Amino acid sequence: MILNFKSTPLITRTERKIDANEINTSFQTNIHTRLIEFWKFFKEVTFENGINIYGFDIAMERNGMYEVSVYASDYILIGDDGGGQGVFLKKNSDQLNVFYQDLGALSLPFYSLDINLFSWLENNPVIEEEDSPSNELDLIDAVKVYIVRIPNDVNKFIMEIRKYFNLKLSINDIREKLNGLPFLVIQDITLMKYGKTIEILNQKYNCLEVLNSKNEILIGPVN
Structure with a gap:
């Protein structure tokens, strides 16, 4: 997968073969093909501002850690902002729109950035302070x-x-x-x-x- 990053994130490439069947079975849903391509190539992508996008293995670990399937069953956790907010995609969606929510408040409604994940990543991804929900x-x-x-x-x-x-x-x-x-x-x-x-x-x-x-x-x- 080729992504044209405007910034220069720290990229760790995956070291093992991952196929669509393993991914779909692990998340018990049909994952979008572009996200599957991303996970086949990247283990982790971290930007200077703290935005961190997980590879497949890390995503599996973090979804289990935060019990996303229990408290936000319509979403998949695919990253975080380095400050306690999770970056999510909605299951069974063709748009790959980016959602976010505090990782300690997954029972509350999620917020949308109204942008496709890969457009967001290629254009200096950020969750602006004024966009952040007042979860407290x-x-x-x-x-x-x-x-x-x-x-x-x-x-x-x-x-x-x-x-x-x-x-x-x-x-x-x-x-x-x-x-x-x-x-x-x-x-x-x-x-x-x-x-x-x-x-x-x-x-x-x-x-x-x-x-x-x-x-x-x-x-x-x-x-």
């Missing part, structure tokens, strides 16, 4: 948690939300509330404390929606 504010801002659809397993779900959110509502009260959705379960909590719990509950029951103080949806069920 998102994490400490008070949020509201709603049930917006009937959970997959009502009985288990009720037991778990009562335990995890320390709800005073009885089981029968919650059952009754489920007949009139949306139902505000809890408010004035932070994602710093409950973000991972909410994400895990949504992975299992796919029914929770989280709104911030501006009534913007931060987390929601998968359609």
Whole structure:
């Protein structure tokens, strides 16, 4: 693969043969052919500003380390900015648009740079400071948690939300509330404390929606 870098990144070439079958099997999805070509050639590409794009083996390790398949199952982590933000591609997309998010906040919505990965790499890749999301504010801002659809397993779900959110509502009260959705379960909590719990509950029951103080949806069920 030939890339015309405007800058001069530190390039480490891969030392082993990697084929498309190994890549697709490892990520359990069909990886875009251009990314496969990149991984066949590059082990790692690091730019002076800290942007670091992983080869296949490093990508596999980092996706496992940050549990991307659990907390951001629609995305693949393919790099980072050297400052705690991950660089991602969306699975099953023909565009290879670059997304980013704090590696400690994968349950929050991702942000797009609206540019193709390889165009970005060839033109001095950067995530501008003004483009970076204010994740700290998102994490400490008070949020509201709603049930917006009937959970997959009502009985288990009720037991778990009562335990995890320390709800005073009885089981029968919650059952009754489920007949009139949306139902505000809890408010004035932070994602710093409950973000991972909410994400895990949504992975299992796919029914929770989280709104911030501006009534913007931060987390929601998968359609």
